[in-house]
Amino acid sequence: MPAALTVEATMLGKLDWSAIPFDQPIPLIAGAVVLVAILAVLIWVVVKGHLPYLWHEWITSVDHKRIGVMYILLASVMLLRGGSDAIMMRIQQAIAYQSQGYLPPEHYNQIFSAHGTIMIFFVAMPFVIGLMNLIVPLQLGVRDVAFPTLNSVGFWLTATGALLVNLSLVIGEFARTGWLAFPPLSGLSYSPGVGVDYYAWSLQISGVGTLVAGINLVTTVLKLRTKGMNYLRMPMFCWTTLASNLLIVAAFPILTATLAMLLLDRYLGFHFFTNEAGGNVMMFMNLIWAWGHPEVYILVLPAFGIFSEVVSTFSGKALFGYRSMVLATMAICVVSFMVWLHHFFTMGAGPNVNAIFGIASMIIAIPTGVKIYNWLFTMYGGRIRFATPMLWSIGFMVTFIIGGLTGVLLAVPPADFMLHNSMFLVAHFHNVIIGGVLFGAFAGYEYWFPKAFGFRLDERWGKAGFWFTFLGFFITFIPLYVAGMLGMTRRMQHYDVAAWRPWMIVAAVGMAVLTIGVICQIVQLVVSIRNRETLRDRTGDPWDGRSLEWATSSPPPVFNFAFNPDVRGEDAYWDMKVQAQQQSLERDGPEYRDIEMPRNSPTGFVCAFFATIMGFALIWHIWWMVILGGLGAWATFVVFAWRDHDEYVIPAEEVAAIDRVNLEERRSLVSMAGTA
């Protein structure tokens, strides 16, 4: 190797000007627009003088509510990115009949890979983790999560992963392998570019963030509950949070190990998944799905919890069959680890193995069915209010049942042999993930928005958003079931079968309707912010809620509760309200005490900064920068460990002042309810 080249290779690794896709206008323009938008926001923030506020109140915040909001914001932005990918794919398949369409194959392959990766890891995950962060400590009646600073680290590492994935749009390329990067396609011989490296490193980094969040929330639920909050008094959302995070703790290390093996194959010539020297490709399948199937339940269990809260609140009844719901949740948690092989029945493991996993997959439908009936019986005889969160919940029940049934169909191995990797499968998992997770996330967003920001969202735009999304979903995905039945396989850049064409066109129309739904929700946010004074929630309890998050003001003070509540039964806040209406609100002039809260810390942000440098350097083989990033991250932790004051005190007078305002509002609510 010539000396000059060696110096350059040492300094910049594989990076050079050819990494910028000057010949591809779509990513270049998209990247430029995003860059200009980010710059504009940055300039606006700096010029308007918001930077200190942003830094002190949000970026370095260790408050679980702020971190939760930032998670959800990240998820929403990424939803737009992943949604754009979806729109491009639907248009491509609508026009690519006996033609190349407008997307060249290598670009189309990157788009469907990025779409899946982004939607699962950077939309669904941060959305549900954000909601859990925001609400669970409030529902448990405590001041924060178990490890507040670690919580911030977890969020920023997730953001790092999202940043790296989006960086691949303009510097280099993304994986063309699908969202799970199966070898040998993802091995070095078939994917020599940096695409798979972008994929793997961003998931490794955000995976550490997810693991941290999982450990944090498990510990919070199991060890930080307020007085009297026995396990069987916890709101359903806390139970599903527990189950989901137990799954994170047990499943995400598998993803870490699997991607580490793939990376070792790619970087150091190992033979885990190669065709040569005894490597075993099917081992990757087993490992990745041993993570991948629990992942499905990591996403959908919190959504089940949200629906439980929403259905119970808007039916004005306690949740039907609370204990069976707990049992069903934990049953799903356990059985979800025993079905992974149904993702590759066609591997040829033999009829007995396939039969066992097929039966296990059908069994998991039983606890899910229990849940559906519990929700229906909760509604039965209730005084139902059809507010937007309730619409999403009912929409979910209809949609998810269809998705669940096609899932049971796919769990039959002989049927799966026909439908494996077809559009039928694509329709099925969108049916459960959109109908389950996304509807759940939207229900939670509409339901808890007033708690987070102190004003409600506009109902009219919200309902419009629901109906367009709901109808758009069916117009888009029912045709995909049909196309799958007609033999259309997934991930096709173009096709020559005339019978598929009409269905693809209908699906594209459905996508347009879905897009209107998304626009409605954006408009809803803008309109609501504008009308926030009329939508203001002064009571902290806008929906007549039942659990403890409604017992504090909206938005809650940084310490959540002036006094840790004393819980006497299920539906803790509902009981309090009933008691209070009988005895009038007690506690005149309670004795306030000083409250210690964790101090804000830039550890998470700085750590993620170094992780970004390290990830980028690893992707482009810039080894000196890898070492720099690693040292920086370690130094950050040492500096954090060295600080002397990790808490600050909110004096009793300040607590009293904040709490009295809340109590006043609440008294007026109760007296009004008494006279009504």
Add this chain to the structure above:
Amino acid sequence: MTMTATASQAHADPHHIGLVVEHPGPASKRIVTAYGFWIFLLSDIVMFSCFFAAYAVLSGQTADGPKGSEIFEQRNVAIETVCLLLSSFTCGMASIAADMRNRFWFYLGMTVTCVLGLIFLAIEFREFADLVARGYGPSRSAFLTAFFSLVGCHGLHVSAGVLWLLTMMAQVFAKGFRADVLRRMMCFALFWHALDIVWVGVFSVVYLLGSGA
């Protein structure tokens, strides 16, 4: 707070055994920290189990390269094992010393732990370097890939542990036995013991079973 007999009491007594167990409220920081770290350790063990599984799948795939019995040196492995098990004992001594606020025994225990850890790493490094020099690197066969990854992953954990150990000594030197330093020390001790447990698995599955085959 006294509680009168109400319907809600039934929920605190789910099995109707006449014993009302009210949840006392959030646990102390020490318990929360240790509990969280246990959960992390469990997740770490899940990760190791993937490498164990990969080793089990690939250990026969030698691609005409060497088998385990041809490359494992039992004498070295025995020394490694003794070092690591002994270091767990000295780490335990250091933990007790920390709880007793005894600096001398703390530093002594930690130093011996560190030295034993470094000896372990040195032997492992020499084993790896020797194999690579003979042309039996991880790229030689899937068996060697799995071997290097599993044992190397444990080695990386020990290296990180040594780095953490030194940081802990520096922390005690600079800050004394502060409550947060003691909590970190407890986590470190848990980590170090967990590495021992993993090593027992590595020793049995890789070296003992492999030497026989």
